[in-house]
Amino acid sequence: MLSTIHLLNILLPILYLVAFVAYTYDFIGEASNFTNSKRIFLFVTLFLHTVYLLFRTIEFTHAPITNKFEIFTLLAFAVSFSYFILELMTDVRGTGLFIIVVSFAFQTVSSIFIQDLVEVKDVLRNGLLGIHVVSAIMGYSGFTISAVYGILFIVLYKNIRNSKFGIVFKRLPSLEILETLSFKSLLIGYVLLTIAILIGVVWLPTAFPDFKWSDPKLISSGVVWLIYTAGITIKLKDGWYGKRVIFFSLTGFTVAISSMILSNFLAESFHSFY
Amino acid sequence: MNLIGVSLNHKSANIDIREALHLSKNEILELIPILKRDLFSEGLVLSTCNRTEIFGFPKDVGISYKDIQKTLIEYKPVPGLNSGNFINYFSCSAVKHIFNVACGIDSLIIGDSQILGQVKESIQLSDDLNFSGNVSKRLFDQVLRVGKRAIKETLIGEGAVTVSYAAVQIIEKIFANLNRRSALVIGAGETGELAAIHLRDKEIGKLSITNRSFDKAKIVAEKLRADIVGFEDYKERLHEFDIVVSATSSPAFLLTKDDIKSVMKKRRRAPIVLMDIALPRDIDPQTGNIDNVFYNDIDSLNVIVEENLQKRKEEIPLVNDIIMEEMVAFFSWFNSLRVVPTIKSFRSFFEEITQDELRKIRHKVTDEDFQKLENMTRRLIGRLMHNPTKKLKEIAENGIETQEVSNTTAMLIDLFDLNNPSKDEYTEEREN
Known part of the structure; x- marks a missing residue:
């Protein structure tokens, strides 16, 4: 099992890269034959990634959530998996490359630095923590996808406004679809982050003796949650369209990513386990 | 093979002559019996506003393209029309020309999507009037086959090549489902009507027309199952529409930046598409600077048209390959x-x-x-x-x-x- 884990660890970035290349080729080529096969390839990649995550959990007797490189591989999986579900639901097939590249980046970093960890703190084997982390990860992958579609929306918006009718204009879906995809993935991310925060708020104080409400990760998650709450409320209440909603998505995402980096890499916190 | 024919098209005659010579369906129904009596045992007459073509298998050895020209000019005299306005074809070149026409590579707009349908109608007329025989039936089958193959196997018919269709293509990049959207076409002239037809073809949810002359608006509206908005109050109702296409001959702007600003206020900044396909322009281009306003004029739409036309030109060699394959197949059969x-x-x-x-x-x-x-x-x-x-x-x-x-x-x-x-x-x- 260990050798399979090691093999998949090398293989996964390559698979994501190939999936990215296939999606890119399909995006650029006007009459590509990859439309169906690229989707099958992504499915195979996700299946192997699931096997990898399962094997790690079994072999090292804990879910792969105990350090940032385990989190990265989980995030890589979550982003592409969410995209895959979105593609199946909407049949919008032209935008995969912009999402898969995120998974490729996370998985590559993870594959380079990840180690075989058997010894971890007992608290990290707790089931509630598993749900807390997985829902937070899925939530953040929702925000990532929302941000990517937000950027694509702005790029296409600018292209149309400036009468540029190149490949972006031809191959991207309509602005309305991009906006819907961005908002829907934001909504899903928001619900999942809310669950993660709720579990955290209820369970964390009992599980950690050194729990502090002023913890940077807690504060930053709260800020992110507030930004998204404001965006969603305005969109639903006032029917805002386009750039303004995207602004919330991108701001939320920027704050989320920068706070994750800052709190994980710089600040000292009870919330860090590595 | 003794197939002969004459063609009058944009390469050989100006628009006035082409339009004047255009044969209506009834005229073709009258002309075919004359051709059968005097010239051909079997044949084909095709006429659109851009081309008139007569092809057939002569009854006697002495019949030449001059006789076809003479018969046509006698049947429909057109001032200024003479022998120099016709291009003449014989045998192999005649077959190739008919194939070229069916594929749209001989059209004024390369890859014209309507021509194959018009060829099909002409063939149907020949069939109905017993103007087709064994050889011509086989030839006609092959003609339709060539046309279909060109559309299916190449990109000769791809992309918008008219300004009004390019406008619709941009609209489709802004809104996902046009059946949930409403559109107002200002101006019921030829261009406006064409834009309205494209919107109707794309199943626009609600289509409205406004025109300075109410009667003209009524004719187009009835044809396209559209509502009529009075020209005096369309500005007050502009905020109801997601798409506005303007194609009038007004010498000054009909819609200014301030008009659109107040429209956007009423729409609570919901996006609006303004397609100005008039020359001179109907809408102030400054409106394009307002958030969520998508403004395009003829120049920017022409960018799409030119690019697509260039792409279609690049497909011609592929279409020629198909034509050559089908010619070999036809002549193998014929030989x-x-x-x-x-x-x-x-x-x-x-x-x-x-x-x-x-x-x-x-x-x-x-x-x-x-x-x-x-x-x-x-x-x-x-x-x-x-x-x-x-x-x-x-x-x-x-x-x-x-x-x-x-x-x-x-x-x-x-x-x-x-x-x-x-x-x-x-x-x-x-x-x-």
Whole structure:
């Protein structure tokens, strides 16, 4: 099992890269034959990634959530998996490359630095923590996808406004679809982050003796949650369209990513386990 | 092949002549009997506002393209029309030209999507009036096949090549489902009507038309199942529409930046598309600076049109390959029509000689020996005929060069005197 884990660890970035290349080729080529096969390839990649995550959990007797490189591989999986579900639901097939590249980046970093960890703190084997982390990860992958579609929306918006009718204009879906995809993935991310925060708020104080409400990760998650709450409320209440909603998505995402980096890499916190 | 024809199109005549010569369906119905009576046994008449084509198989050897021109000019005299306005075609070039037309590569707008339908209608008229026979039916089938293949196998018909269709393409990049959207077309002239037709084709949810002259708006609105908005109050209702297409001949702006600003306020900044396909422009281009306003004028739409036309031009070699394949297929079939009877008479010529010689020795040998002789002569004839038959079929199938087929069959007929199979000079000489 260990050798399979090691093999998949090398293989996964390559698979994501190939999936990215296939999606890119399909995006650029006007009459590509990859439309169906690229989707099958992504499915195979996700299946192997699931096997990898399962094997790690079994072999090292804990879910792969105990350090940032385990989190990265989980995030890589979550982003592409969410995209895959979105593609199946909407049949919008032209935008995969912009999402898969995120998974490729996370998985590559993870594959380079990840180690075989058997010894971890007992608290990290707790089931509630598993749900807390997985829902937070899925939530953040929702925000990532929302941000990517937000950027694509702005790029296409600018292209149309400036009468540029190149490949972006031809191959991207309509602005309305991009906006819907961005908002829907934001909504899903928001619900999942809310669950993660709720579990955290209820369970964390009992599980950690050194729990502090002023913890940077807690504060930053709260800020992110507030930004998204404001965006969603305005969109639903006032029917805002386009750039303004995207602004919330991108701001939320920027704050989320920068706070994750800052709190994980710089600040000292009870919330860090590595 | 003796197919001849004349074509009057954008390469040979100006728009006034082309339009004036355009034959309506009723006129074609009148002209075909005249052509049948005076010129052709079978044929085709195609007429659109951009081209008039008459092709057929002459009834007599002396009939030429001059007779077709004369018949047409006599039937529909058009001032300024003369022999120089026609391009004449014969045989192979005639077939190729009809194929070119069906594929849209001979059209003013390359890859014209309507021409194949118009060719189909013309073929139907020929069929209805018994103006088609075995050869022309086969030719017509091949014409439709070429047209369909060009659309299916190449990108000759891809992309918007008119300003109004380019406008619709941009609209589709902004809104996902046009059936949930409402559109207002300002101006019920030709351009406005065309834009309205495209929007209707794309199943726009609600289509409204406004025009300075109410009667004109009414005609277009009825045709397209659209609502009419009064020209005096369309500005007050502008905020109700997601898409505004303007195509009037107004010398000044109809919609200013301030108009659109107040519209956006009423729409609570919901996106609006303004397509200005008028010249001079109807909408102030400054409106394009307002958030969520998508403004395009003729110049920016022409960028799409030019690019698509260029792409279609690049597809022409691929279409030509298809045309060549289909020409080879058609002429193989056509040539085989003449080769098959020659092969048949060639075979019966040898059969007759064999039977004759066998008859002569029937009673001079035993039954068993006769059987052997009969088998041997059959094999002999088979082997002797094998190569010439094969070669003849090859010549028929491999090319569109009808002359080679004619020469070879003529030589065979001449050498073996196949036109008089009963005459056997050798036997006659021996007997004498």
